[in-house]
Amino acid sequence: MTTARALPGEHIHIAVNEQTAPFWEAAKEERLVAPRCGDCARFRMPPTPFCPHCQSKAIDWVELSGKGEVFSYTVCLKPPFPGEVFPFVPVVVSLPDADGVRLISNVVGGDIADVHVGMKVKVAWNPITDGWKVPIFEPDHGD
Numbered sequence: 001m002t003t004a005r006a007l008p009g010e011h012i013h014i015a016v017n018e019q020t021a022p023f024w025e026a027a028k029e030e031r032l033v034a035p036r037c038g039d040c041a042r043f044r045m046p047p048t049p050f051c052p053h054c055q056s057k058a059i060d061w062v063e064l065s066g067k068g069e070v071f072s073y074t075v076c077l078k079p080p081f082p083g084e085v086f087p088f089v090p091v092v093v094s095l096p097d098a099d100g101v102r103l104i105s106n107v108v109g110g111d112i113a114d115v116h117v118g119m120k121v122k123v124a125w126n127p128i129t130d131g132w133k134v135p136i137f138e139p140d141h142g143d
């Protein structure tokens with residue numbers, strides 16, 4: 001069994017702006033949120049100043065369950081920087097309770113050979129630089 005790991009947080013830096021700050025502030029509290037239009041109720045991720053469907057500026061940040069499903073993935077056998085060599089699994093995760101929203105993330109834990117499209121996953125949190133956290137996902141065995 002080969003276990004996928006998260007990229008070490010000290011290598012991950014994010015940029016926060018007015019539109020994305022609510023996502024990152026919630027992540028810091030280990031809450032997964034997504035922006036939903038305050039008028040037409042469609043999700044829009046990444047967050048934008050105007051709804052692409054109705055041009056509304058109204059936005060509601062909705063807390064999600066953290067459950068997801070692997071939409072696409074790849075297996076990388078070594079990280080993109082010098083140092084310790086270990087496998088990691090970049091993924092695109094669909095979030096069923098936020099219609100149309102997908103996050104680019106990593107799957108960690110479990111055997112890399114078990115990762116597949118449609119795999120059920122649940123959010124976990126990877127501490128990174130400057131006190132932020134990024135959502136990552138682990139296999140959801142329903143427990």
Ligand SMILES: [Zn+2]
Pocket residue numbers: 037038039040041042051052053054055056
């Ligand atoms: Zn809208």
